[in-house]
Amino acid sequence: MKVSIIGATGYGGIELIRLLQHHPHMRVASVHSSSQAGVSLQDVYPHIGGRFVLRDIQSDDIEGDLVFLATPPGVSSEWTPKLLAAGHKVIDLSGDFRLRDGNVYAKWYKKTPPNEEVLKQAVYGLTEWNREHIANASLIANPGCYPTATLLGLAPLVIQKWIVPHSVIVDAKSGVSGAGRGVSLGVHFAETNENVKIYKVNTHQHIPEIEQMLRDWNEQMGPMTFSTHLIPMTRGIMATIYAEAACIVSLDRMIELYKETYKHCPFVRVREAGSFPCTKDVYGSNYCDIGVSYDERTNRITVVSVIDNLVKGAAGQAVQNANVMLGLEEQTGLTSMPMYP
Numbered sequence: 001m002k003v004s005i006i007g008a009t010g011y012g013g014i015e016l017i018r019l020l021q022h023h024p025h026m027r028v029a030s031v032h033s034s035s036q037a038g039v040s041l042q043d044v045y046p047h048i049g050g051r052f053v054l055r056d057i058q059s060d061d062i063e064g065d066l067v068f069l070a071t072p073p074g075v076s077s078e079w080t081p082k083l084l085a086a087g088h089k090v091i092d093l094s095g096d097f098r099l100r101d102g103n104v105y106a107k108w109y110k111k112t113p114p115n116e117e118v119l120k121q122a123v124y125g126l127t128e129w130n131r132e133h134i135a136n137a138s139l140i141a142n143p144g145c146y147p148t149a150t151l152l153g154l155a156p157l158v159i160q161k162w163i164v165p166h167s168v169i170v171d172a173k174s175g176v177s178g179a180g181r182g183v184s185l186g187v188h189f190a191e192t193n194e195n196v197k198i199y200k201v202n203t204h205q206h207i208p209e210i211e212q213m214l215r216d217w218n219e220q221m222g223p224m225t226f227s228t229h230l231i232p233m234t235r236g237i238m239a240t241i242y243a244e245a246a247c248i249v250s251l252d253r254m255i256e257l258y259k260e261t262y263k264h265c266p267f268v269r270v271r272e273a274g275s276f277p278c279t280k281d282v283y284g285s286n287y288c289d290i291g292v293s294y295d296e297r298t299n300r301i302t303v304v305s306v307i308d309n310l311v312k313g314a315a316g317q318a319v320q321n322a323n324v325m326l327g328l329e330e331q332t333g334l335t336s337m338p339m340y341p
Contacts, residue, residue, distance in 0.1 A: 011310055128155075140325065197229065276304045285312070
């Protein structure tokens, strides 16, 4: 299967190339950039060698049967209709097709919503929870990095109605690569090193994406408190999730629930009692590691969910979705163990 990558010079795009290099059934046929057409990708990322020359995003020579759009929001909504009309399958790593309501998208992303008819075709690509629809899709909206960690951590509790619907608080932290490769004061070394910053307080665009999926699982779920922090590290997301228990639970029952829920999900690993994951445990991999705890004193459940934001939070999940879409084994090309230290 020939694939093309639009937006290959971003962190998500170059991570796709790294993962697909060892994929036995997919070959990167062309890479595209709106700003650096004609440039060798080696000049942008010397570590990859001199194999690829960037093509103009405007050109008609997109060779892939499957196209990954690793572009900023607003770009993929323009190009996806053209790609679908030309017979390509599309996996969009931006946020353009994640929200089913165009008005909600316009409010949170401050951009013109995508074509409504195309939006209706989009399947939300949280692989562990939507395999059947992904397998029959032509357009997949790859989830955001924060939603991936948060939703995988919350799903069992929400579906079983073990938590009070309006009690969810998410304290999430991300490495600097989550901000992309663009240069700005917010990600300047002197501003981020030895510093922790909260950002987009109560305004993060991933909030409606998470709430939309939570309501799909349990219509009683209401708004949540979601806070994001920038941590001085390159990769990784940790979502620490708090919710009030709606029924009598025990730690053993919770761990049993999570293990049973994810027993057929090769990329979700559930910790034993008293063990909690850190971001290094999933560095460079497509795993999501989850640890849980229950505090009888406060009647609160704590869930700790970690991913690599560029892999399970972006390119790795995109490849995982492509595997399901193409009828391949879900783990194909993604079995590398995490890098440590």
